[in-house]
Amino acid sequence: MPARFIAALAVLLLLLALPVPAAAHLTPNSEIRLDLAPGAIVADIVVPQSEFGYATGLATDNRPASLAAARAYLLGHFAVVAPDGRQWRVAIDRIAFETIIGPPDLHATATLLPPPGAGDRSFRVDWRVITREVPTHFALLVIGGDLAGGTRGERELVGALTAARPVLAVDRGHAGMAGLFANSFRLGARHIAEGYDHLMFLLALLLPAPLLAAGGRWSALREPRATFRHLAMIVTAFTVGHSLTLIAAALFGAHLPAAPVEAGIALSVLISAIHAARPIFPGREPLVALGFGLVHGLAFATLIANFGLGAATRVTAILGFNLGIEAVQLLVVLGALPALLAVARWRHGPPARTALAAVIGLAAAIWLVERVAGLVIPAAALFETAIPWSFALILLVSALVLLRTVLPRAQRA
Incomplete structure (x- = not known):
């Protein structure tokens, strides 16, 4: 009967299920993950909360004024630039101090839109968040998804953004439907x-x-x-x-x-x-x-x-x-x-x-x-x-x- 079957599963589960806590990646660097799609890029931004508070002196809570200040800081220290020098539009869709894995972070998602007539697969990322105030800090720039270009969910490291190297170029080549x-x-x-x-x-x-x-x-x-x-x-x-x-x-x-x-x-x-x-x-x-x-x-x-x-x-x-x-x-x-x-x-x-x-x-x-x-x-x-x-x-x-x-x-x- 189903009850006996469920009981047997429960016993086996208890014998096999010796749990260990989920591992966490605790390195206090920032990360910008880009998901490319025709016409726009979605950026997932993670900045360690402790590093953010230390570098900026800003509050690290989720009150509206604190989030507005964090948003303004990000927009003032993060830019995407077309090959001809024109800036992309950066719109922060969501921002919050929250725990993803390990210690709490400043977590934001942003939509990046190229200027009229500019391509959406060749650009430069200019990142000076925390690295300007804390020269030892760095941010990893990764491509998280680019279906049109062949990246299908695996993370592809572009490089590290540092105080000495705040700009990285990204060129994903041509891709069509x-x-x-x-x-x-x-x-x-x-x-x-x-x-x-x-x-x-x-x-x-x-x-x-x-x-x-x-x-x-x-x-x-x-x-x-x-x-x-x-x-x-x-x-x-x-x-x-x-x-x-x-x-x-x-x-x-x-x-x-x-x-x-x-x-x-x-x-x-x-x-x-x-x-x-x-x-x-x-x-x-x-x-x-x-x-x-x-x-x-x-x-x-x-x-x-x-x-x-x-x-x-x-x-x-x-x-x-x-x-x-x-x-x-x-x-x-x-x-x-x-x-x-x-x-x-x-x-x-x-x-x-x-x-x-x-x-x-x-x-x-x-x-x-x-x-x-x-x-x-x-x-x-x-x-x-x-x-x-x-x-x-x-x-x-x-x-x-x-x-x-x-x-x-x-x-x-």
């Missing part, structure tokens, strides 16, 4: 391929798809045509769900904080794993896939928040990103399908399905604890190392099933 689409497609494909929680959710929902529930258990097999129809409905519902929130977030700004979204994804995997072992919503898997797909879409949207300000840019990037997700998702489903059907018809299928559901459920429970409590559980790394090998094993089983089906037919022919 075709490059934006191609790199967005690759980003979507890579994210779903590396997003084990998304794939585990889908796998857990597909595990019992060839089966019918009766008496609180998975029992009879579906007809082949009904199985394929049910699988298609589940995958389509998940696609529709995450596409809706992805579009809403990218085009209309709908979003939730990352922490509850990530916890919701882990919960979706856990619930689906329990369902794979013992039916808790039989026949309603497409509705569940649709509902949880909305949550997964919010996680996807965090990667494309800075796809650009223009409608054409956003539509191109969202289309490429979503098609990348769907391509990998389809490959995973088609690759796993023969193995899923074979396990459902195998005489040892029920214990095999329950064991796989237990592994998925345990991984999900660990992720949930990590994301809710902000802990790092060593066992999570073991699961994340094993998951790619598990999918490789599933694909191998599918290949063997296909060979066993095709070879006799070829010999008879």
